[in-house]
Amino acid sequence: MQHKIRVVIAKPGLDGHDRGARVIARALRDAGMEVIYTGLRQTPEKIVAAALQEDADVIGLSILSGAHMHICPRIMSLLEAQGLGDVLVVVGGIIPDLDIPKLNEIGVRGIFLPGTTMQHIVDYIKEHVRSRVETS
């Protein structure tokens, strides 16, 4: 049986603007992925626990508030500690140009700014997700 790509969509931090997270979750599901939406105000610990429990291939974070430089490093180190270093981590939201190389450096792969199409995100995930998954 073909393995479906499993994606945890999470909204870390205090912000509640979830339009983007929910639209992307729908788009990934319609593209055939298994999507787990964690809901609002998730701590890095809760997000990594969800990824572990759900055997996630991908974590998609929606961050609009400017807290990404505090949240992402914590998530990346927790993933590493749990042996989940091969989980693809992508971020969508408002990320200043200045911070993009810093996020790439700590292992955040895809960074999707306003105006990115849903199709682009679907394609990106299919192309970059870890190899145990059949993506055909």
Add this chain to the structure above:
Amino acid sequence: MKNATQSATSSRPGERKQPFTTISGRVIDPLYTAADIASLNYQRDLGDPGEFPYSRGIHASGYHGKLWTMRQFAGFGTPEETNQRSQQLLAAGGTGLSVAFDLPTLMGRDPDHPLSLGEVGKCGVSVSSLADMEALCKGIDLSGITSSMTINSPASMIFAMYLVVAEKQGATWESLSGTIQNDILKEFIAQKEFIYPPRPSMRLVTDVLAFCAAHVPKWNTISVSGYHIREAGSTAAQELAFTLRDGIEYVQYGIDAGLDVDEFAPRLSFFFNAHSDFFEEIAKYRAARRIWAHVMRDRFKAKNPRSWKLRFHAQTAGVSLTVQQPYNNVVRTALQALAPVLGGGQSLHTNSLDEAFALPTAEAATLALRTQQIIAHETGVTDVTDPFGGSYFVEKLTRDLEEEALAYFDTIDRMGGMVEAIENGYPQKEIAESAYTYQRGVEAGDRIVVGVNAYVADAEVPIPLLYIDHSAAETQLARLANVKATRDDTAVRQSLDRLKAGAAGDANTMPLLLDAVRAYATLGEMCDVLREVWGEYEEIPVI
């Protein structure tokens, strides 16, 4: 004329798109005629401006007496930084203040709480105690201006801080004028900055209604908001319907709390989006006034005409701003801002060109204000009241939006009310569906967004941006530590104990909050006491 109608309505090869729809997906005919408004009765359905049902506006003289208030939303970093921005906007001709708070403040957390890490001062100004509010208002005569504060779950705590600062300035509460958003229902529906479950949250709201009716009579106690509902992806009709149905819910809860409707209803105001679909937006504002007038007179039997009049603030659509070719946003905002002016709004915020990236720079914020001033003083659109009144198209659109909203009222009434509808996830699901439909339309190319899916530039020209670093958080942490070190801890503890007992019983929480604020209890401490009594709300996530 007849020929023109026939050729316009027939399907012709080479027409740009079929069918033509508004940004909300509403199908629009190519031409509207007298037949479309045959059932419209001028006296019954429109009335002159200033006359029931106020479709044409709440003031007989339109903007001849007074222009709308140019109220630019501002807030970032420390109270001192925001105070400086406010003073600059007032000096540039702004006529009212509007304060944006950061996420910890909106969620009732102090800057030293673990969840506040990285969020202090980022999306608005950080205010966690009376000391911050004193710095925020320094040098501004609170009896001489109107202030709007965008605060919801902890609205009563922040309002209490404002009242105490006014008291210290020597201003009487009776003289104060302004608005707290205090609209918790749209938080559950759209913006999701909630703390407590819906029912105790509604109790905090009705406590403010009762307190202001007695002590701060010129204060707008709730700004019933559709803005965030629309930003979350609703259609224009859903924005209209859910916002006004929220208004109905507040009025009903106020009456159920023992208030006379005419005691508090005149101080309710509304806040709508000013989106890109020009005519649909104008029709939305006109429909809102007509629906509200009937609701207040017929459903709630309000006697005071001031209870019937829907006053509104509008803000241009943040969601329409693009990071691609950001100067295009100036044009979008200017066109959007025309709709609430032609639709008879009382107050307006225009977004800045850089807000798809960050909070605005001072220069961008000034340009946004200038946009309103140009509309007000150079275009002539303020000279005539309700200039689209009688337009076949706008009148038909107004009626259609009204009918769609009333159908939503029926659905929500059948659920038992808006609180029940929210608990069922109903408006949340309706909005999510519309948001997804819209996004798919953009990606299919059915909707053109200039610079995004058409007329794309090869290279983007960078614009200057405001970057908020960590220094604001450090300043705020230091002030908080100083407040805690210098206040009378016993007085704080006693005031918080009284707040807890009052919340567990049925006392009005406002006087108890005022005492806690005077003792320099922090926002987080006050909110935590109420968390202990009421618990926290957790939404069931649905996609």
